[in-house]
Amino acid sequence: MYGYRKVSDDLRELGEQCGINRVHRLMRSAGIGSQTGYAKRKYKRGGAPSLVAPNHLQRQFDVAEPNCIWVTDITYIRTHEGWLYLAVVLDLFSRQVVGWSISSRIDRELA
Template sequence: MIVGFIDEYRQVYGVESICRALSAHGVQIAPRTYRKARHRLPSARDIADAHLENALRDLRDKPEAMYGCRKMTRYLRRHGHDVAFCTVDRLMRELGMNGAVRGRKQRTTIPAKDGVRAADKLNRDFTATAPNLLWVADFTYVSTWTGWAYVAFVFDAYSRAIVGWTAASSKTTALVSKALNMAVWRRDHYGHPVEPGLIFHTDAGRAIHISEIH
C-alpha cells in the first residue's frame, strides 16, 4: 500500500521528499527500500489474495455479498477457491464487507416511558480522591453457542479495580443488584467496609448514595 502511494505521487513530489514526509509521520520507509519493493516479484500469498479479492468484489451487488465470513468461506470453496476462514475474514474486513446479521439487535439501555433521563450528579467527572467514594456500574452482553450472556460489573473510580460482578442469561434488575451486593460484601470481607457517602453511578446518568440502598 505504501509503495502504491509513493508511485501515485512521486512524479509530483519526488521519492525522497515523500519518504521524508512519511517517516516524519511514523511510517518508516527509505527511498532504497521503496525502489527494491517496486522491482520485487509479488509473493504467492499476494497473488492468491488478489484472485480472492477479485472474487469477493464480483459479489458486490449479488445476494451472496450478504454472507458472513463462515458462509462466504464455504461458498468460495464450492467455487474452486482453496481458502481458509481466517483469510476470508481478513480480506472481507479490508474490503469493508459485512455479512447480514439476523435477529433483533440487543439493547442494554431502555428509556422510561416518559423519556426523562435521571440527572447526572457527577457531571461526567469520574474521578475520586480515595477508595469507596465513587463506584461506577454497567453491563454488557456477548453471544454464545447457547444464547446471549449478560455480565454486570462495578468498579471503583479511584483504583479502577472491578470490585463486584455477576453474569446471567437474562438482563434483569437482579443482574446489576447482585454485582453491587457482591462489591459491598467483598470490600467488607477484605477489611475496607463501605461507609455512608459512597456514590453509586449507573448507566443513563443515574447516581445514588449508598445510604439510599436497602
Template sequence: MERQRRSFTEEYKRQAVELVVSSGRSITSVGKELGLRDSVLRRWVDKSGGPGFGDRPVAPGERTAAHGARHSKKVDRDLCRNPDMSFRFIEDHRDAYPVRLMCAVLEVSPAGYYAWRDRPVSKRTKSNAALLAAIRQVHQDSNGRYGSPRVHAVLRRQGRGASRGRIERMMRRHGIRAIRAPPRRVGTTDSRHNLPIAPNLIARDFSAPVPNRIWLADITYIPTAEGWLYLAAVMDLFSRKIVGWAMRDHMQVELAAAALTMAIQQQRPQPG
C-alpha cells in the same frame, strides 16, 4: 529384433490384482482385458498373498480372505449404471490410474470412453458452464451473502432466463452457500422510555480522591455456544478495579442487584 520388455509400476500391479479379486473374474479374462500374459498376472496375484490364485481363477461370487481383508471398498453402482458418470470419473482420474483398468472396473469399454471424450461439448453443458460462472460471480460480488433467491433475482435483472430451481440445484451441487450473518442483538441501553431518570452526579468528572467514593456500573452481553450471556460489573473509579460482578442468562433487575450486592459485601463502603 529383440522385443522390448514392458515395465509396470507397483500401483498398476496393485490395481490389476484388485480387479481380479474384486470382480470375481478369471486371471485369463482380466489378463486379456489388460493385455497381460496369464503368467505375469498370476505372479502378481500370488505375490499379493491372495490364497489359491496360483492354481486356479476365482470363481464368480467366491470370497477369499484377501478379498474380505484388503478390498473392502466397492465400486459405486451408480457409476456402472450411468456411462456418462463413469466416463467423467475416468477422465478426472486418468493421470492416477490406467484407463483400461478403470474401464474394466466400471464395466465400460475403452472405445466408448474415447468416443465420449472426443465428441463435441453439448449446448446444455456449455449453458451450464456459463450459468455456473455467472452464479459464482454474483455470489462473490455479494461477499458470499446471497443465496439462491437473491442470485436468481440478480441474474434475471441481467437478462438470464434460468429458473430459480435450476440455480438452486446448481448452487447445491457445487457447494455455493450463503454466509449467514450472526443474529443482531438489541443494545443493553434503551433510552426510549418514560421511566424516571437518575440525576447525573458525576457531571463527566471521572476522577475520585479515595476508594469507595464513586462506583461505575455497566451491563454487556457475550455470545456463547449455549446462547447469550449477560454480564454486569461494578468498578471503583479510584482504583479502576472491578469490585463486584454477576452473570445471568437474562438482563433483569436481579442481575444488576447481584453485582451491586457483591461489591458492597467485598468493599464494605462507609456511609456517604
C-alpha cells in the same frame, strides 16, 4: 465448530497424515461444518432513551479517595447458546472490580 482448514491444521499438528481436501470431503459427507454466522433479528429503533437514574458525576471521573464513587455497566456477550449479560461494579478511584454478576437475562438479580 472448526472448518475443514483448521481441522486439517490441527490434525497435522497431532502428527496425522491427511490432506486438506480429504478432511473437507470427510467432513462434508458426515454433515459437519463450521458455524458461519448468527441469525439476526430485526428490531425497531427509535424513541427517546429512557432516563433510569440522574447523572450525578457529570463526567467528572477524578476521585480523591477510594470507595467514594462506584460505577457500573452492563454488557452483553454472544455465545453459541445465546446471549449472556455481564454486570460489573468498579471503584472509580482504583479502577478495580468491586463485584460482578453474569446471567442469561437482564433482571433485578443481575443488577
